[in-house]
Amino acid sequence: MSSPAPSASPADPVASSEGAIAVPGLKRTLTTLSLVGVMYFNTSGGAYSLEGVVAEVGPGLTLLIVLLVPLIWALPETLIVAELSSMLPVEGGYYRWVQRAFGRFAGFQNGWMTWVYSLLDMALYPVLFNQYLAYFVPGLGGPARWAVSLAVIWGATAINLRGAFRVGRVSVFAGAFIVAGFLAFALAAIPNISHVPWKPFSTGGEFGAGAMGLALSTVLWNYLGWDNASTVQGEVVDAERTYPRALFLTLPLVTLGYVVPLMAGLAASDGTTWREGGWPQIAEQAAAFGGRWIGGWLALGGMVSALALFNSLLMAYSRIPLVMAADGLLPAALAKTDERGTPRNAVLVSAVFYSVFSLFSFGHLVTADVLLYSLALMMEFAALLALRIREPGLRGPFRLPVGAAGVAVLAAVPALVLTVVTVLNLRDPEYGAPAVLSALAVAAVGPALYAIARRGT
Structure with missing residues (x-):
């Protein structure tokens, strides 16, 4: 893949009625292919963690959730984000969208929730890395696992x-390596197919609302993040066209990347024996040939996926403190870029925080992760609706062929999903309720932090 000639990013258009400040020194180096790769790891990284959902609620119910979520969650989000990214292709992405629609206070709240959400989200990937490292090096103790996480x-x-x-x-x-691994697994499993993949449909009476809530949260987490890479739009070539194009290429890639290995694996093995982190063992059980070899490929792929997920998301999330610092809401040092156009200080400070949060457990993290992300996402949906009404002339190359009412209906579907998931999570005293209440408490801190930030400017 040849490197495009870097070019300085033009000043971002005004992103707030109160006057946002553009970030100097950015370079446009991301093309459609590289943006698809980044988006793939902003949202997916392969079918890893879905084997744990099968263990929670059963094969058939898992497949049903995995097929429905892209329709009622990912597709509406993708369409709305595509219009916003085409309308306002600016560095800072969703933070700037909310800021333009509702002002600096709302933009700060969106940035704050996203930043806390990122602390939780990024702690998941070292955990996943260690899960698949255990296939090659079993029995690592707690200190060793944390060293690997670092x-x-x-x-x-x-x-x-x-x-x-x-x-x-x-x-x-990294994406090509992972997609090829799961494709090899699916092909090797075909000769061993002995039953329909959705049987048994569920684990019977063994799961309740809490388990269902955690399963939904995990699948939603596997479809989150279509807006994440918008934060680097000041570093994308022809951003107003490239970002929507990359969205519509990545969504089917992600969906098929989940459905194909799940269908093949469940039809060729006993889904009731699946466990979280178990893809290598599933390959050995389901594959008609090369099971051990493919299992090792998937285990290595899990490690590659975790690293690539962290890598791409670190780039996306580090741009939030970058633009907030450019707006004077965080220390000015975070807004500096080096000769490559990289916000070095923002990246390093982010990495320090993520190092600390890697100590937390997966179950608690994923539930709070989904809730905080969803709250921030609802602000973005509301931003498109507000901009459609207040600034009808503001548009980019891609625009949804519906009016403001159609946008509201489209946004209402994932909002309803969020409500259902939150109610189910509250029924789980171990993971759900503490995580939901903690997420709401964190969101409530935002106004006080904004007042402190304003006094410092």
């Missing part, structure tokens, strides 16, 4: 410090 975090940080182009290139090659 290696993942700072390895990805080193890639990020080389610039956005390098992150995009790594994402493309």
Whole structure:
């Protein structure tokens, strides 16, 4: 993949009625292919963690959720984000969209919730790395696992410090390795298919509302993040066209990447024996040939996926403190870029926080993760509706062929999903209720932090 000639990003258009400040020194190096790679790891990274959903609620119910979520959650989000990214192709993405629609206070709240959400989200990937490392090196103790987590975090940080182009290139090659691994697994499982993949439909009476809530949260988490890469639109070539194009290429890639290995694996093996982190063992059980070899490929793929997920998301999330600092809401040092156009300080500070949060457990993290992300996402949906009404002339190359009422209906569907998931999570005293209440408490801190930030400007 050849490197495009870097060019300085033009000043971002005004992103707020109160006057946002553009970030100087950015370079446009991300093309459609590299952006697809980044988006793939902003949202997916392969079918890893879905084997745990099968263990929670059963094969048939897992397949049903995995097929419905893209229709009632990912597709509406993708369409709305595509219009916003085409309308306002600016560095900071969703933070700038909300800021333009509702002002600096609302933009800060969106940025705050996203930042806290990122702390939770990024702690998941070192955990996943260790899960699949255990296939090769079983029995690692707690200190060793944390050391591995730090290696993942700072390895990805080193890639990020080389610039956005390098992150995009790594994402493309890592994505190809993972997609090929699951495709090889599906092909090897075909001769062993002995039953329909959706039987048994569920685990019977063994799961309740709490387990269902956690399963839904995990599948939603596997479809979250279509707006994440919008934060680097100031570093994308022809951003107003490239971002929507990359969205519509990545969504089917992600969906098929879940459905194909799940269908093949469940039809060729006993889904009731599946466990979280179990893809290598599933390959050995389901594959008619090369099971051990493919199992090792999937285990290595899990490690590659976790590193690439952290790598691409570190780039996306680090741009939030970058633009907030440019607006004077965080220390000015976070707004500085180096000769590559990389916000070095924002990347390094982000990596330090993520190192600390890697100590938390997966179950608690994923539930709060989904809720905080969803609250921020609802602000973005509301931003499109507000901009459609107040600034009808503001449009980009891609625009949904519906009016404001159609946008409201489209946004209402994922909002309803969020409500259902939250209610189900509240029924789980171990993971759900504490995580939901903690997420709401964190969101409530935002106004006080904004008042402090304003006094510092």
